[in-house]
Amino acid sequence: MNDIFLNRAARPIQKLVAYDPGHDLPRLRERFGDIIVELGSNENGWGTSPKAVEAVVKAARDSFRYPDPLGLGLRARLADKHDCSEEEIVLGNGSHELLMQLAQVFAEPGDEVIYSRYGFAVYPIGTRAVGATGIAVDPFPRDHAMPLGTDLSQIPKAITERTKIIFVANPNNPTGTHFRIEDLKALLQQVPKHIPVVVDEAYTEFANAEGLESAISLRREFANLVVSRTFSKAYGLAGLRVGYLVAHREVCELINRLRESFNVNLLGLAAAEAALDDHEHLARVREGVLTQRARIAEALTQLGFFVFPSQTNFLLVDFHRRAQPIEDALFERAVIVRPMVPYGLPNCLRITVGNPAETDRLIASLIEAKDAA
Template structure:
């Protein structure tokens, strides 16, 4: 770092490794041709929505660009917050928007954790939780996940998490469904887990992929809000709503938690175009449901084909599959990339034998299946 200021940073940041976003996609797009189109690069590495946003979003953005860009956005996001609150049956003061749910996860760690505190996660949890914890000097306590042979292959073992609770636990984070495993915990199991957590410990249930879920017994933790004041649910417009590029997500929690996020967040953290786009996206349930239905169908179809080829594919409730290639994962990833198919290596998650593949359109998924010579 210039001027030798690295040594002046907090010890936590000196030791921190930044989030690994995967491949250099702009470079790959230049090499293979624009993202998404069949014949060009097939992007299955970031769990985005292959169908893109509702056409209503695109027309809202086209009309807005000329009028909105030079005004600051509504710092309170009153209109969208009101609509989301109504959609979820909560009060508007129980909801806050973030520049992606990633931002909210970072803020929640800043709010609740200090050096010496512990953030409890499961093995194979979303990579942002350890970063959020370590950035504020907290330590990350990792509970073992189910073994690969378990029905919920590599999924969160809630008993193992409970066993890791300590007087220093200040925050618990879990995604449901989880990225990168695709596994889930039932609402009943989550409720039983929350019963055993002291009410003074905030529990973040990250529902970035909840729209894609259809497993029996799996519903949003929002239904448990009344019983657990320490529950914080995060959601995003990046996945099922197809707005990853605009960066907008939200958290629903007790009003006093929202007050704390509002103290910390930059007042204009969600930009004007993102606010408009999310409002338009929310109004087009048909588009949302169409995409979700296709993801669910492709999830079954692609998993069955891969299992038919003798591969271990974990159960998934997300818009992606975690596939175990044993010793072959690295050469297979390279071979796919040479054919213009991007998937996500899992070394950073401690799963070097696995690749995570986003479920896109049938044609794109078929390109992946063809490129995979197994």
């Protein structure tokens, strides 16, 4: 970049490193064609609800019109789903946008933002973008029942008078680990009421662990609780970019001051409403993920790798040595996974739980890759 412009950018932006989306998948699709197996972005291997597809086709006829800037129809549906008011819901261009906006609303240079050391990359990016300081709390150790999982007990110890917002994910990306609702409640009881606690539930539809419940059940008890969700994963709408959060109406009003007027497009609004109605498709996706997740975990464990416990539609896998050669070998077989070097986990790969055919290819390719690498 030309230093003429770099030196004139806002100071936080000068030091900011952009979010890394992984491989250039459009180019890889051109290279590999139909044989590609995309297991690097935690997308839905069972696809989009047919009802959502139908709604998109119908809505496309009005694409010359602007979408509803307030997303009233979808917000009404979500308010009914979560037993809250429409004023307690904000829609986003994916939950990614909302997480960034929460940092913009509540933090500025000199402030501190707390998150887990192995949490979603957007938390530190949003923090740095506003010039705040990120405080990464240590996770559980490797020998814990929830290795590298978010240790909520460490968060109160990190709070200072400069703390402005806290980010946690349940289940967590990229580790796949989770925490119990009782532990979250214990944390909220210790956090000062003026500090928002954001619980990112992007993968909550895939969870089946005992004690893992949505934080939305605690929202009336804790006004500083913010819960973010997405339609990108279980609902299969990653390409349409629809997310939302549930929070105190004052928090929502502040975000709406910053939110772009038409941040969720016409097709996304229509698809999300229709997807909420297709309970059968969601059930098929969930059942498929749980079945294939167990199958992959067992196969990889038998191969001698360490598979982190997961409540998501992906698995974090430790290969006990640098994972780059194995990733390269998978890549040559058109199986695309996600390296974890940016997270400081060079021995690990994050692997999306795909459909049965994708699982077949993954396991066969890993057997070959293990021997070739």
